[in-house]
Amino acid sequence: MNIIVCVKQVPDAKDVRLDPKTNTLAREGVESIMNPYDRHALEEAVAIKEQLGGVVTVLTMGPPQAEAVLREAIACGADEGVLVSDRAFAGADTWATSYTLAKAVQTIGAFDLILCGKQAIDGDTAQVGPGLACRLRLPFAACVQKTRAVTAEAIEVERMMDDGFDVLRLPLPALMTVVKDVNEPRVASLKGKMKAKKAEIKRFSAADIGADPQCIGLAGSPTQVVRVFSPEPRGDRKVFTGNVAEQVDQLVECLKAHL
Template identity: 80%
Template sequence: MNIVVCIKQVPDAKDVRLDPKTNTMSREGVQSIMNPFDRHALEEGVSLKEKVGGKVTVLSMGPPQAEEVLREAIACGADEGVLVSDRAFAGADTWATSYTLAKAVETVGNADLILCGKQAIDGDTAQVGPGLAYQLNLPYVTCVQKTREVSETAIQVERMMDDGYDVVQLPLPALLTVVKDINEPRVPSLKGKMKAKKAEIKVLSAADIGAEEDCIGLAGSPTQVAKVFAPEPRGERRVFSGTVEEQVEQLVDEIKGYL
């Protein structure tokens, strides 16, 4: 089975800053990590490969430094990494990103199963996975919490719902987006780290994937960010200090003042 896992390098959520001039996140001086949801997609892809055989290709769209997360993925069990990188991709919204990834998947070729994290923590839109499935005209299931059965022609999964879960079976090739409940990602092994260090990361440009200029980057994005701002604080705020017991007493005294 040929499995493609889409991963994204994102800013660490603990250190996110916005640039009011460009209306984008400021990445300068901010540590980058593999998107946490994508880490679970990677683990599921590697686990499926171990069960049924095949190959796991990790695919990422981003600047040259995104190669770091591809090597990390290889250290965790992926077989090869592909980076889609070109200045022409800058400013892409979720639609343009989905189109670009779809062209890259087609270039890689012969994908039986595509796995994505439910969403990226820097945008939280949860749109790229379904958008990618639409661009590739593939059946898909979102919010997958468990893989039940998989064969050469079909896969059966549990889809998380508010009141439980659905059991869904769909033909292959297909696309799944996964939630964190699906597994516990493994830690890279020493052997995996050595393999990742030597691995050759294939880099694809817009021309390499046959992307149309008016469908990528800012030009291919129907949506654009008009303004970003930090919400103004509302209401009064108090900070309590001291031991837990002292803070509780302070909180009780504060509440009493409103009764």
């Protein structure tokens, strides 16, 4: 079973700041981490590998320092790491990102399954996974909360829904995005950390993956951020005190005044 896991290096949520001049996240001086949802995708891939055998390849698109999340993934059970990095990729939206990742996957070669986190915490669009599946013309399931069974031919999963879950059976090769309920990520072992330190990370440039310059980075992004701002306060705020019953009474009186 050859599994590809797409991961992303993101700013730690507790340190996120916006740069009003560039309309992007301010990353300088902010600690970077592996996207939390991607940790669960990685764990699921490693668990499947332990069950059926095979190779787990971790793929990320980002600046040179994104190599750190690949080594972290290898320490947690992945076998190989691929960094897709080129200045030409800068400013990519989800459309251009899914195109770039699709070209990278095609460059890597044969695979049986692609796993992604549901979304990245620095964008929250949840578009790249499905976009990648569409680019590669793969059957896919989003928001998977449990893997029920997996064979060399198909995978059966539970897809989270507002009123419960759907059970889907996907023929392989396929792609799925996972939510945090799917598993509990493992902690890297000392042996894993030693392996990660010595691992050779493959690097792909735009030329290496045969990317069309008009389809990557800002040039290939049909959406761009025009302005970033903090919401203005919406008028007076009122704090209710006392026990729950007293606060409810105060709330009712406040609402009556505005009817």
